[in-house]
Amino acid sequence: MHSAGASVPAFAQQMRHNPWLDLLRTVAIFLVLLRHGSRSAGNALSEGFVANLFKNGWVGVDLFFVLSGYLIATGLIRRSSVTGRMFPKGYFQDRILRIVPAYYAVLIVCAVGVFPGTAEASAQSLLAHLLFLQDYTGSNINVVLWSLGVEEKFYIIAPVVVVLMRRQSSMAAFVACCVALLLFSPLCRGLTFEAIGGGIDYGRFFEDMRSPFHMSLEGFVIGIAVAIGRDRGLTLPKGWALAGLSAGALVLVMWLGSHDFMGAITRVDAWLVPTVLALLFGAMVFCAACLGGCALRCEPFFRVNARLSYSLYLVHLPLLPLAYGLGAPPVSHGASPLEIPCGASLDRGDGLGRRAPHASGGYRDHQFRVCHRGPAVRCQRHGLCDLQPAVCVPFAAQAFECCGGMGLVALALCHADISSLASCQRCTCP
Structure with missing residues (x-):
């Protein structure tokens, strides 16, 4: 697994391998991890x-x-050019073997509670989740699995879409087909937004306008x-492609740093932002290709x-609470609280969006923190959960239930004995 002449571990390089696409995939997973x-770290x-x-x-x-x-389209084009079939032999088998075993393994260990902080x-x-329907029903076992529901449905229809688009022989017909398909999702989101009206939060936006396939x-x-x-010979000189990829990366960084996209959901977020992001990423993928x-x-x-x-995408979120529990706690200014990562069950404001588990009474946007002194656990947003004080150190992650009867799960960096965290008022966070 080590590359020749290098100390960096590496898998064997494959035929027709493009390292620039690996670069973009690395950027994608690093963005999610950040x-x-x-x-979860609750940094400053x-x-x-x-x-x-x-x-x-x-x-x-x-x-x-x-x-x-x-x-997927590149692979389908290559296979269909050899076999002449719309659904090339081995396509679905390859997709199943690539996605399903790891997905089911992570799903099962999350469902049985092996990972800390995962919802029941x-x-x-x-x-x-077993049927890959969580993008519609709610990904409340491990929130990142919502995108796997989207991906699996795409794999099913991908051969049909590729054939439909390839059959457009003229450039005008091809562009018209692309535009028609491209406008479907923003039109659905925009009409849904207008039907709901303004004032929706990110949780509602995610459930109704981002997660569904x-x-x-x-x-x-x-x-x-x-x-x-690319199959039709569309290309750029290497220098232009490198400049385009660099420019796209610069635009992306400046745009992402300009403001919190989901801080306030507007018509622009519903109608335009995902589409513009896809166009920018498409330009970067083209340059990388x-x-x-x-x-x-x-x-x-x-x-x-x-x-x-x-694999990292599947397991990173459930393991974050354990990682922070076993590592040095992030310390903020003032009272030096230890921010508690809430795993896959509490943090409604997740970067990918999430549907929070709906226990009796429901909840939104909860984050809890454990302090060395004062109230041991309190709702960071409203300060209404008044638990008995506890001596907390960065020792180990221990799970406990909070907010009497609502079935919420948080994590505390406490000694194994957490009996002092016995009483809690019902949190009235909306």
Whole structure:
């Protein structure tokens, strides 16, 4: 697994391998990790350019969608050119073996409570996840699994979409087909937003306008369009492609750092932002595809991250509470509280968006913190949960239930004996 002449671990390089696409896949997974890591760590970056860059890391999923569209379409075009079949032999088998085993493994260990802080799964929710329907029913076992529901549905329809777009022989017909498919999701989101009206929060936006498969098609469509364009000989000189990729990265960083995209949901967020992101990522993927064959510095590093990105995406969020529990706690200014990562069950403001588990009474946007002194646990947003004081140290992650009868789960960095955390008023957070 080590590359020749290098100390960086690396998987074997494959034929027709493009390291520049590995670079983009690394960017995508790092964006997601930055978002979730910064939320769980409770670091002091609450405002400013860097804070916004971290908060907007959820766009890494949109980059994954564009990459999936491009790579799946490229593989289908290559196979169908040899076999002449719309559904090439082995396509679905490859997709199942690539996605399902790891997905089911993580789903099961989350559902049985192996990971700390994961929500208790009902039989109905588990069945929905087993059938990849969580993008519609709510991904409340491990929130990041919502995108797997979207991906699996795309894999089913991808051969049909690729054939439909490839059959447009003239450039005008091809562009018209792309535009028609591209406008479907923003039209659905926009009409849904107008029907609901203004004043919705990110949780509602995610449930109704981001998570469902039919609301998230732009990235796949653009990825397929890039693959077909490349198959028809559309390319850029290497210098132009490198300049375009660099310019796209610069625009992305400046845009992500400008403001918190989901801080306030507006018509722009519903109608335009996901589509513009997909177009920007599509341009970057096209430039990266044109750079195939060009050497990339630190290529083994990007190759490893690209190969592991799917597995890392599946397990990173449930493991964050354990990582922070076993490591040094982040300390903020003032009372030195230890911010408690709330795992996959509490943090409604997740970078990918999440549907919070609906226990009796429901809850939104909860984050809890444990302090060395004073109230042991309190709602960071409203300060209404008044537990008995506890002596807390960065020793180990211990789970306890809070908010009498609502079935919420938080994590405390406490000694094994957490009996002092016995009483709690009902939290009235909306």
